[in-house]
Amino acid sequence: MCTSIITRSAALVSVGVLGLTACGGAGGGGDDPELVSGGTFVTAVNGEVNNTIPMTGSQPQERQVMVYAYESLIYSDEKGESEPWLAESWEEGDDGTSVTFTLKEGVTCHDGTDFTAEAAAANLNYHADPDNTSVHTDSLVPAGLKATGDGRTLEVTAPGTDPFLLSKIGTVEMVCAAGLEDPDSLQGASNGTGLYELTETRPDAFVYTTRKDYDWGPGGLTSKTKGVPDGMEVRVVTDESTRANLLISGELNAARISGTDRARVEDAGYDFTGVTNPIGQMLFNERDERPTHDPLVREALVTGFDHKEAAEVVTGGHPVELESLITESPYLCVPENGPLWDTPEHDPKRAGALLDEAGWKLGADGRRHRDGEKLEIAFAYDAASATHAPAAELLREYWLEIGVETDLEAMDGAAWSEHLYETFDWDTGWIQISSGGPTIQHAFYGGATPDKDGLNFMATSSDEYDEIAERAFSAAPDEACGHWEDAERLLVEEFHTFPLAGTVLPTFMNGAVFEETSYIQAPSIRMTE
Numbered sequence: 001m002c003t004s005i006i007t008r009s010a011a012l013v014s015v016g017v018l019g020l021t022a023c024g025g026a027g028g029g030g031d032d033p034e035l036v037s038g039g040t041f042v043t044a045v046n047g048e049v050n051n052t053i054p055m056t057g058s059q060p061q062e063r064q065v066m067v068y069a070y071e072s073l074i075y076s077d078e079k080g081e082s083e084p085w086l087a088e089s090w091e092e093g094d095d096g097t098s099v100t101f102t103l104k105e106g107v108t109c110h111d112g113t114d115f116t117a118e119a120a121a122a123n124l125n126y127h128a129d130p131d132n133t134s135v136h137t138d139s140l141v142p143a144g145l146k147a148t149g150d151g152r153t154l155e156v157t158a159p160g161t162d163p164f165l166l167s168k169i170g171t172v173e174m175v176c177a178a179g180l181e182d183p184d185s186l187q188g189a190s191n192g193t194g195l196y197e198l199t200e201t202r203p204d205a206f207v208y209t210t211r212k213d214y215d216w217g218p219g220g221l222t223s224k225t226k227g228v229p230d231g232m233e234v235r236v237v238t239d240e241s242t243r244a245n246l247l248i249s250g251e252l253n254a255a256r257i258s259g260t261d262r263a264r265v266e267d268a269g270y271d272f273t274g275v276t277n278p279i280g281q282m283l284f285n286e287r288d289e290r291p292t293h294d295p296l297v298r299e300a301l302v303t304g305f306d307h308k309e310a311a312e313v314v315t316g317g318h319p320v321e322l323e324s325l326i327t328e329s330p331y332l333c334v335p336e337n338g339p340l341w342d343t344p345e346h347d348p349k350r351a352g353a354l355l356d357e358a359g360w361k362l363g364a365d366g367r368r369h370r371d372g373e374k375l376e377i378a379f380a381y382d383a384a385s386a387t388h389a390p391a392a393e394l395l396r397e398y399w400l401e402i403g404v405e406t407d408l409e410a411m412d413g414a415a416w417s418e419h420l421y422e423t424f425d426w427d428t429g430w431i432q433i434s435s436g437g438p439t440i441q442h443a444f445y446g447g448a449t450p451d452k453d454g455l456n457f458m459a460t461s462s463d464e465y466d467e468i469a470e471r472a473f474s475a476a477p478d479e480a481c482g483h484w485e486d487a488e489r490l491l492v493e494e495f496h497t498f499p500l501a502g503t504v505l506p507t508f509m510n511g512a513v514f515e516e517t518s519y520i521q522a523p524s525i526r527m528t529e
Contacts, residue, residue, distance in 0.1 A: 033528035035227035069190035074170030109176035117149030163477035227526030259386030280500035298495035304351035305398035311501035314391035332437035380429030438484035
């Protein structure tokens with residue numbers, strides 16, 4: 001999967017290692033555009049949207065549809081800098097277990113009710129309750145967290161020390177009381193505090209109306225801020241060439257175009273924003289019955305193909321070195337001089353020796369066998385990606401040279417959920433975990449497996465990693481990142497993951513400007529001439 005965390009319906013979404021501000025496409029740039037108020041901002045998502053409930057919607061395109069209607073206590077921009085949003089101020093406790101927020105006055109919901117500290121507390125308590133189905137439980141919101149609200153004061157207490165508590169709970173999107181009590185009411189509608197209210201849904205589009213009474217946005221944003229549109233529309237456009245054509249014709253104001261059509265859009269002079277997507281990250285299924293349970297096999301697969309060539313293919317000719325496994329705002333614990341890990345070069349001779357050591361011997365048929373079983377790797381990749389399939393085919397060719405057969409499997413959203421969280425029928429693939437901080441990463445690499453209601457779909461198991469993570473969780477805030485960086489290095493050097501390459505995912509603009517972190521940020525949207 002190519003744009004965000006691989007999730008099941010109840011899993012985590014918080015889903016260049018630094019988000020990029022507006023970048024000039026070839027022939028683009030120049031003076032800042034003139035802002036104009038009004039009109040309809042039209043953008044597109046590249047996958048089907050089946051869930052608009054913030055507590056459970058998990059696919060990237062679903063999260064993008066939601067972010068326009070819901071807001072969080074803190075706004076985090078494309079540089080990872082935080083500023084007030086629903087909260088006007090906050091104070092962290094000295095022991096890393098508590099945060100006290102003071103909410104802004106006059107915030108109201110789409111249904112006209114006031115948004116209070118009690119409502120904010122109810123949101124956090126909802127996600128902290130393991131009996132509720134939530135994408136944020138034990139990721140952004142630890143189980144056992146307690147929140148109370150009184151007037152404008154929200155007090156939050158975690159069950160243990162967490163140096164990133166503020167950064168995590170501060171980004172949870174807030175649902176208004178009626179929506180929290182009846183989540184199904186949010187399917188095809190919204191009940192948040194956002195500037196944009198979801199008022200109409202069609203099979204291929206989601207329509208929003210701009211509120212007239214909004215005055216609590218980050219940076220002084222109000223309904224009357226110059227450049228704010230009268231409404232928005234999010235269209236489902238799965239074909240990239242179609243998105244490119246619609247952008248160039250002016251029917252779309254924003255479109256993500258990263259495949260073969262990227263060059264013609266850049267050549268036409270359109271500017272873009274972008275975030276680095278770890279599109280070339282590989283993960284491994286480490287369950288006992290899978291060949292990739294053996295670290296020798298994992299290392300052999302990594303050393304068994306040309307990294308530079310594969311990086312070019314999987315990124316569509318736009319490779320970016322990944323400096324960390326943390327690739328999203330607010331970029332917690334991204335090392336200043338990364339990457340900190342060492343990875344091996346392409347070495348087919350060593351790859352063969354590693355497979356020999358693992359007991360997979362080369363037979364007369366040119367294939368690897370052990371105990372009468374042929375070594376065959378199930379390789380999963382994103383069916384919607386223009387570059388995953390050719391890059392997967394390239395690896396199959398390289399691995400065949402060392403005697404390994406590969407079964408390539410294209411995955412849509414439903415197949416990802418089934419294979420990663422239910423059947424576990426995969427070995428490796430272009431699979432990414434993209435997050436803004438190490439404790440979220442830990443839920444995947446160090447947490448419980450899906451059969452025990454966890455997110456560790458790889459069944460990663462490392463005593464050394466667990467020990468480092470334990471030290472990180474109990475460390476003082478100024479020491480925690482050092483431990484998490486050690487943990488990240490271990491994950492790569494023990495071949496629990498292989499971060500081959502990332503790429504900038506460009507979202508092109510026509511008639512509008514905006515910022516992008518994981519998604520287009522609603523408060524940043526401005527229409528232009």
